[in-house]
Amino acid sequence: MTLAMYLHPLSSYVQKAKTGFYEKGVPFEAKMLDGSEPVASEFGALWPIGKFPVVVDNGQLVFEATGIIEYLEAKYPDTPRLIPASPAAAAEVRMWDRFFDNYVNYPQQRIVYLAIGREPADGQDGARWKDEFDKAYALLDKRMEGREWAAADQFSLADCAAAPALLYADWTYAIPRQFKHLWAYRDRLLARPSYARALDEARPYRHMFPLGAPEGRD
Missing domain, CATH: 1.20.1050.10 (Glutathione S-transferase Yfyf (Class Pi); Chain A, domain 2)
Structure with missing residues (x-):
């Protein structure tokens, strides 16, 4: 199942997380947060804090750009590393x-x-x-x-x-x-x-x- 990322492309933290995905070649579904329904309501129910990006992976919530890249490192160890093994x-x-x-x-x-x-x-x-x-x-x-x-x-x-x-x-x-x-x-x-x-x-x-x-x- 493809990971879903709730995002707006202008956000610096969204760009940070996207760069991690693109470096590692991990696909994701973009859930655009432009105020339109039903994504806005879906995001609000999922993450009341309201800050993005947030990733959902088969029900697992992952928040904050650093946390998302750390999660990608753990879940996809055979892709190019963004955090060294040392x-x-x-x-x-x-x-x-x-x-x-x-x-x-x-x-x-x-x-x-x-x-x-x-x-x-x-x-x-x-x-x-x-x-x-x-x-x-x-x-x-x-x-x-x-x-x-x-x-x-x-x-x-x-x-x-x-x-x-x-x-x-x-x-x-x-x-x-x-x-x-x-x-x-x-x-x-x-x-x-x-x-x-x-x-x-x-x-x-x-x-x-x-x-x-x-x-x-x-």
Whole structure:
């Protein structure tokens, strides 16, 4: 039975999970969450928390993009690995997965929420979150010097997280061009066939990005 994923293609976490599926070649049925029935009611009954992506596999509920990729690793061990078998390498991958979610994706979402009024105005135009970006960008530029991928010398869960995080981060608070190693990494991520596919599937919806999708930085 094919796995079902409840999703909207524009979501960074949906793109992260999709990249994992496409890397591993695991098919899934897309359940589009665009407010239409009956999928919306079905999703609400299944997962009252309301955050997506969520995967259902023969009655098994799997939530959060990281959890979904971890589940794919366990269920499909003969597909390309996104978490290394070595415990030390796996720990490194998981650590950098959390970095991209917590220190790139999170401040990006706070700036968007400020812009659309979902978070109280701070009177400083999001200066706190922009400072977090400045620190993350500088750290990542140093990290990526001489590296192809974020961790463990392979494309991994960490890169699945990095691709949409860095896409939307640059749209929200532009990555300075001086960070050439970070830019080269972002370019590799966007060219990776698995993420490029997820990104192409989001293109019809990018007009919905609250800050506007800049030209030439996709």
